[in-house]
Amino acid sequence: MDAYFEKYRELENSLACFESWQNACMPHFHSNIEVVYVLDGEIEITINGTSRLLSKGCVSVANSYDIHSYHTPKESHTLILIVPIDTVHSYNTKIRGKTFASPFLNPGESSDEIYYALQQILKYKKSDWLETKGYLYVILGTLIRELGLKSSPKTSNSTLAREILIYLEQNYTNKITITSLAKRFGYNKDYLSRFFNSYFGYGFNKYLNILRSRHAVQLIKQTNDNLTQIAFQSGFDNYRTFNRAFTSVYNMTPSQFRVAYREQYKQSDNSGHDA
Structure with missing residues (x-):
């Protein structure tokens, strides 16, 4: 299986x-x-x-x-x-x-x-x-x-899949395209694009946006940086792309997420003081 x-x-x-x-x-x-x-x-x-x-x-x-x-x-x-x-x-x-x-x-x-x-x-x-x-x-x-x-042994499609995911996990804040990824692993970009989609059930860009949006969530929670700064720090080229990708992943805009998180944190903090 x-x-x-x-x-x-x-x-x-x-x-x-x-x-x-x-x-x-x-x-x-x-x-x-x-x-x-x-x-x-x-x-x-x-x-x-x-x-x-x-x-x-x-x-x-x-x-x-x-x-x-x-x-x-x-x-x-x-x-x-x-x-x-x-x-x-x-x-x-x-x-x-x-x-x-x-x-x-x-x-x-x-x-x-x-x-x-x-x-x-x-x-x-x-x-x-x-x-x-x-x-x-x-x-x-x-x-x-x-x-x-x-x-670690180096065999099979599952090994290639793991190596790709590890590479993306370590480099997603950098500029990466399916072309550069294919070159990095020695494959034709069309083949690697089909492999990525069939193996992970995601297109390459979709998965990359998930990694970057996930990183942005941590920055939103842990810093007071403005959202444009967070977009660039997470690997996005511009705020518009960041806003669209983040909303696709989390069903709310980055600004809505920040407001919701701060409200949740405030309620949690108040609850702790009440105790």
């Missing part, structure tokens, strides 16, 4: 940590790191073609753009962590061009450390980002130490 590109994970691009029961998911991939800790029962997990039936205390890790799927034979209870790659820059530098020697960790002291860190992330993820980020590095560092790293 061919893997599908999980679009909503790309658009959401936020840390998530949650429990799941009877988890089942077809082969898919996205730019996030996905860690699964088995709380109870058994779950069959496949990552890049390697399958393992995991039981209580086991851990799996699907790295950025790894193809993974889940199947529960009878019953399973798991704890799942989704980590956007742009929140763990040091980790990205460490594993660039590499993958885990094995994506599965057996029960033991190290998996217990990961479970403790996951519990703390569940507790702090909305109230203390600094502490949460510390626990993210505890989990990822433990996985690197226990599982080891090896060079």
Whole structure:
């Protein structure tokens, strides 16, 4: 079965940590790191073609753009962590061009450390980002130490797809066209355009606009820069293109998004003071 590109994970691009029961998911991939800790029962997990039936205390890790799927034979209870790659820059530098020697960790002291860190992330993820980020590095560092790293293989269409997505993730604020992308990977631009559309279910420009709009959202939330500045900082050529692309992705203009976010933040802040 061919893997599908999980679009909503790309658009959401936020840390998530949650429990799941009877988890089942077809082969898919996205730019996030996905860690699964088995709380109870058994779950069959496949990552890049390697399958393992995991039981209580086991851990799996699907790295950025790894193809993974889940199947529960009878019953399973798991704890799942989704980590956007742009929140763990040091980790990205460490594993660039590499993958885990094995994506599965057996029960033991190290998996217990990961479970403790996951519990703390569940507790702090909305109230203390600094502490949460510390626990993210505890989990990822433990996985690197226990599982080891090896060079990433270079084969198949799925590898090309992952390499394209990684390149775009690292360069979307720069000037990129389908022509320059095709030249970068050594393909005819018409072939690469068809490949992109059929593999990801998006046209190249649509996906690039999603990445840039997602970046703009973070700038709108974190800075007071004017929207024209944010447009250029996000890779758009002009404000008009930015406004149209952003509205297509988020169903509201950048200015409407800023007003809505500030109102939401104000209400949240007032609620905190009331408490």
